[in-house]
Amino acid sequence: MTDTAHTLSTSRTLWDLLDRRAALTPGRPVLLQDDRVLTFGGLRDRAERVAAGLYGRGVRPGTVVAWQLPTRIETAVLSFALARLGAVQSPVIPFYRDRETGFALRESKAAFFAVPGVWRGFDHTEMARRLGARGIFEVYGPGSLPDGDPAVLPPPPAEGTSVRWIYWTSGTTSAPKGVLHTDRSLIAGGSCLGHALRPAPDDVGSLAFPYAHIGGPDYTVMLLLYGFPAVMLEHFALPGALAEYRRHGVTVAGGSTAFYSMFLAEQRRRPGERIVPTLRLLAGGGAPKPPELYHAVVREMGVQLTHGYGMTEVPMITMGAPDDTAENLATTEGRPPDGMEIRIVDGEVRLRGEAVCQGYLDPAQTADAFDADGFLRTGDLGRLTAGGHLVLTGRLKDVIIRKGENISAKEIEDLLAAHPAVGDAAVIGLPDAERGERVCAVVEQPPGTEALTLGAVTSYLRAAGLAVHKLPEQLELVDALPRGDTLRKVLKYKLRERYSGTVK
Structure with missing residues (x-):
């Protein structure tokens, strides 16, 4: 981690982090989408004006605001505006429908709900009304966010250890859970990602997954720590997305194992041609990675692949580093950063550290999730190598007893x-x-x-x-x-x- 990134990683809150980065490099780009470019300074200033507009509508520190928005510049601006106010945010994946969205609105007791109107043929506003959501407002593009005079705002939050985020488990089981995070836990997760990947200011990243996913702030924190931009894509599909990757000169891409497989399949359709000439690294996490996929990507695409381990409850736990050995990159999930404790108990991976969530909305679920020493039970099976790399061997629920x-x-x-x-x-x-x-x-x-x-x-x-x-x-x-x-x-x-x- 660079000296600047290390200093910024000590920021008290996400707003403090943005404010400090904007003071350092106000004119450098942070978010790229189509023909639009938003700088670090522009993100801070626009978010503060939107915070004032929200304040005028009644949003206060501690107010619960749910938002179900695609990966757009306006989504990031709204999120930082809410962070400036110290509101409690409940991001909802935009693909969720009545059952999951209604559950999130009821359980979080959201006082406001931001939706994109009609998006990809689905009327989110109508669904919000059908669900009886309160404080519905549409965020659909430039000019759709409220605006106000920052002079009306109270001081920004002074600490980042209060719960200000409610994320929802991704649905690999049938019942979602509301996961409680703080600004500091999200900063710790993004710091782990950046520490492993060590991006340079001339890198160009990509946000090709839902910004409402826990990976949204994880990745954005890395942008703020290291001062480089990312391309935002509302919908990731190949070969359609390649034009944007080439246009902006993306150097770091990925998302999860499925993304690597899609890139590799597209490369196989074009042997002898670099599908993204500037690309040097695929990186991601969130799902198991077969070792053969690592070797195929490196061999056929001519780029490095680093994979990590994270979950809604802990946005980043371990991450492979580009200069690690091929054996470790292929067969492990990387190493944890300083401050992340990993304990293996009866084969199960358990975690303790600043990036770990505060628990769940349901106190009974929280009690079940943590052991007597305060370690989170992940439900994942694994082991640590002599070099400190984590090898995942499956899920407790994926152990077949024959x-x-x-x-x-x-x-x-x-x-x-x-x-x-x-x-x-x-x-x-x-x-x-x-x-x-x-x-x-x-x-x-x-x-x-x-x-x-x-x-x-x-x-x-x-x-x-x-x-x-x-x-x-x-x-x-x-x-x-x-x-x-x-x-x-x-x-x-x-x-x-x-x-x-x-x-x-």
């Missing part, structure tokens, strides 16, 4: 990922009267490949050295695995629901 033997779904998935006829795979345990659970592999194949058979899959896994008792007993081929709308994680609970009644 005839009393524990089987890691991730081990099988990593082996399947190297098969040329496998685009992606999810391995689940299904109820079985004889075995307790049986191993089921659900496979998404690349277009044009011959359909796999169970026999071909088990023969391949045997040749790869997988123990016989771990071999799948059921194979399901799907056009597309069910995924969440944020970082495109596979929703295994939907697969269990779909196939639990099948007998093979």
Whole structure:
């Protein structure tokens, strides 16, 4: 971490961080979208005027404001305006509909709700009215944010340890939870990301995932610490997004494993051509990364890939560094920063540190989530190497118990990922009267490949050295695995629901 970034990482609040960065490099760009450029100084000044406009509408320190907005410059401005006021923000993923959005509004008791009007063919304003949301206002583009005189504002918040953020778990299980964060926990998460990636001022990043995801502030904090810009994309799809990446000279891209796979697939359609000539690094987290995917990206795209480990409850836990060894980058999630304690208890990864959330809206969920020493139970299984790198070996819920033997779904998935006829795979345990659970592999194949058979899959896994008792007993081929709308994680609970009644 540079001296400047280290100094800025001690900022008391997110507003303090923005104010200090704007004083250092007011004219440097921070957010790029289409033909628009917003500088650090412009972000601070515009956010303060919007804060005054919100104050005039009745938003005060501690007021709960929910917002369900796409990845736009206006979304970042609104968020920093609320940070200037010391309001409590409840970001809602814009792909969520009545069930998830209504749950978030009810549980957070939001007094105001910002929506994008009609976005991608869906009327968010109508949904907000249908749900009985209070204080609805639309944020749809330039000029849509309230404006006022900053002279009316009270002083900005003096401390960053109060809960001012309610994030919602991403939905890989069927019931979301409201996760409580502070400004300081978000700054700590972004500091971990920046410390590992060490971006330079002439880098250009990309925000290609929902800004309402926990990764939004994580990435934005890194921009503020290191003083470089990022391209904002409302919707990420390839090859459509490539024009914006090339236009702005993006050097750092990514998001999650699904993003890497999409870039790699597009590169394979154009052998011998760099799809983004300026790109030097893919980086992300949020979902497991098969080692073979790392090697394929480096080999075929000619860029480095660094992967990290984070969750809604802890925005950044570990991160791979570009100068780490290929072995560590392929097989581990990187190392934790100073201040992040990792403890392995009965195979489970547990965490304590400033980036860890304060708990959940539901006190009972908070009590269940932390152990007696204050460590967060992640539900992830892993181990630490002698060099301090974290290796994730699966989820507690992804341990398949077949005839009393524990089987890691991730081990099988990593082996399947190297098969040329496998685009992606999810391995689940299904109820079985004889075995307790049986191993089921659900496979998404690349277009044009011959359909796999169970026999071909088990023969391949045997040749790869997988123990016989771990071999799948059921194979399901799907056009597309069910995924969440944020970082495109596979929703295994939907697969269990779909196939639990099948007998093979």
